[in-house]
Amino acid sequence: MGNLTLLSDAPVLNLQLLLDGILVGAVFALVAYGMALVWGVMKLINVAQGEFVLLGGYVVFFLVRAGMPPLPAVPIAAAVMAIVCWALYRVVIFRIVEKDLFTSILATFGLSILIQQLINQLYGSDVRTVESGLGSLFFAHGMVTVAEVKLVAFVGAGLLGALLVWFLRQHRLGQAIRATAQNTRAARILGVDTDRVYAATFAINGAICGAAGGLVAMTWTIHPYSGLSYTVRSFMIVVVAGLGNLAGVIASGAGLGVAENYAGFLLGAEYQTAFVFSLLVVILVGRNLWLMRQRKYLK
Amino acid sequence: MSRPSTRAARYAALALVALAAPWLLPSYTTQMTFLWLMVVFALTWDIVGGQMGYNSFGNVLFFGIGAYACAVVQRDCGLGYFGSLALGTALAALAGTLAAAILGPGILALRGQYFAIGTLGLGIAAADIAAGWRYIGGGSGMVTPLFPGAVGARERFFYYLLLVVAVLTFATLRWLYAGRFGLTINAIRDDEEKAEAMGIRTTRHKTVAWCISALFLGLAGAVAGNMLGFIEPREFAFAGSTYGVWMVLMAMLGGRGTLWGPVIGACVFHITQEVFWTYLLGWQRVAMGLFILVVAVYFPRGIVGWFRQAR
Numbered sequence: 001m002g003n004l005t006l007l008s009d010a011p012v013l014n015l016q017l018l019l020d021g022i023l024v025g026a027v028f029a030l031v032a033y034g035m036a037l038v039w040g041v042m043k044l045i046n047v048a049q050g051e052f053v054l055l056g057g058y059v060v061f062f063l064v065r066a067g068m069p070p071l072p073a074v075p076i077a078a079a080v081m082a083i084v085c086w087a088l089y090r091v092v093i094f095r096i097v098e099k100d101l102f103t104s105i106l107a108t109f110g111l112s113i114l115i116q117q118l119i120n121q122l123y124g125s126d127v128r129t130v131e132s133g134l135g136s137l138f139f140a141h142g143m144v145t146v147a148e149v150k151l152v153a154f155v156g157a158g159l160l161g162a163l164l165v166w167f168l169r170q171h172r173l174g175q176a177i178r179a180t181a182q183n184t185r186a187a188r189i190l191g192v193d194t195d196r197v198y199a200a201t202f203a204i205n206g207a208i209c210g211a212a213g214g215l216v217a218m219t220w221t222i223h224p225y226s227g228l229s230y231t232v233r234s235f236m237i238v239v240v241a242g243l244g245n246l247a248g249v250i251a252s253g254a255g256l257g258v259a260e261n262y263a264g265f266l267l268g269a270e271y272q273t274a275f276v277f278s279l280l281v282v283i284l285v286g287r288n289l290w291l292m293r294q295r296k297y298l299k
Numbered sequence: 300m301s302r303p304s305t306r307a308a309r310y311a312a313l314a315l316v317a318l319a320a321p322w323l324l325p326s327y328t329t330q331m332t333f334l335w336l337m338v339v340f341a342l343t344w345d346i347v348g349g350q351m352g353y354n355s356f357g358n359v360l361f362f363g364i365g366a367y368a369c370a371v372v373q374r375d376c377g378l379g380y381f382g383s384l385a386l387g388t389a390l391a392a393l394a395g396t397l398a399a400a401i402l403g404p405g406i407l408a409l410r411g412q413y414f415a416i417g418t419l420g421l422g423i424a425a426a427d428i429a430a431g432w433r434y435i436g437g438g439s440g441m442v443t444p445l446f447p448g449a450v451g452a453r454e455r456f457f458y459y460l461l462l463v464v465a466v467l468t469f470a471t472l473r474w475l476y477a478g479r480f481g482l483t484i485n486a487i488r489d490d491e492e493k494a495e496a497m498g499i500r501t502t503r504h505k506t507v508a509w510c511i512s513a514l515f516l517g518l519a520g521a522v523a524g525n526m527l528g529f530i531e532p533r534e535f536a537f538a539g540s541t542y543g544v545w546m547v548l549m550a551m552l553g554g555r556g557t558l559w560g561p562v563i564g565a566c567v568f569h570i571t572q573e574v575f576w577t578y579l580l581g582w583q584r585v586a587m588g589l590f591i592l593v594v595a596v597y598f599p600r601g602i603v604g605w606f607r608q609a610r
Contacts, residue, residue: 045412045416092596096595102354102412102415103595103596103599105356106547106591107591109544109591110592110593110594110595111588111592113540113544113584113588114591115588116588117584118585118588120584121584228423232419239413268431270430271431273427274431280417280420280424281417281420281421284413285405285406285417288408288409289408297410298409298410298413
């Protein structure tokens, strides 16, 4: 808590924390949007979401180690993860799409442990990062630094989000996805192949996670056990913003990023994960209590 | 249902096997002790998960609280080994119950997937807080006092202690499920709105059910922490991705919402896990993830449920 006085003594530090928070928040929002898509369309909560992010990060890591420049590796990671997720849907996920949510949570939790341990077993539990080769920008006489790679991540996340929105609005498949989300039975009657739509949705989510993972690997670090925190962050953002509310997802993503940066600064970095998970509980209980005033609950 | 006399004979036979086991197979005592721990895990999870329909991923929280509470009491109270162990275990059970009573009304108001993810967050947050808290040893954990006695006696002592906890849990649940309380929490599982409309105080009953679960988990945590002799926050006390998920898996494997299901599930699971550990060294955690996935997707009704369906 000693850092609190530091904040009021040097207000420019606030700017630094805010900026960092908003930049990281864009990536959180991107992953959360993927989770909301799967949740809304397939009625499935994907606990393995964070592991998909990690896998994307590892794809970029190995491509860069093989001699590729980092930025072009990100779309490749997205493509790889889309294929992986499409295959996962065909092998196992299609069986839990129309089951109850608890089954899907437990099954994807198993998947998450499987992927996490597989990474750990194959590549070890070292903390990895990708050297982006970009510099830093300095503002306010060097008091505020912004790594260019974070800006790249921010812009990349924004572009991907915009692309996704365009796809869901304009593309034929995107329209089929939205129709399935609104009313699966009616979509089926009108000739939408919902099984194909589910596979496409899961693959698109994989692509989003893959790209986000690449950005995470360049901007921060990846290691096998950090996946669950991304899942929880996405879940939190979706709960706050609601399904299919893009502006809300962006705003709560940024809010979460800022809150996390402040918590890391004030409580110390070792409590940052604890903060994320505690915040989840507080947000869930708080929002539920708020709804209970109207005799409702989170559904 | 079978006649009471044959049922009593069956219970007696089981009790005899359980009592004689550490003398018959002395080299497997620790594994069998873990089996009783798993039985407690599955049974306590099933009170809230199976019978009441609230699928918790964070029940391991109470286990960890129990383990730490007991270790702190043993460190600070200054009684002899057995005196401090008894006091610590009692206080651990109390601490677990209290935690459930405090968290219950807020957390149990969440439904379905929100409850599941919320409790998952609770368990992991507890692990991270414990790992950063100096008073209880931080990330390096706590060491419990040394058992005064021979090596073999120590294993047997904790075997019987955990056996007592498991039997106590089973007997209490059997008694509770046979009565009004069991019917009430089943009513909450089947339709909470209707149960409330019938005049059942749902929040109170849900909290009490969670407290019972936490009580036995606290007991088990205290004993298991001492059995291992070393309490680590992430891998043992608040091990959400091992014990926390195993609880769910064992109850599901055996059959959710039945009395014997979790016991059978725990036995089958524990044997499977030991086999994985023996034959897939290094890959056992990968295999465990696959196992969870397979059970959740292909075998959600469990062994008891499957037999009932087949009949």
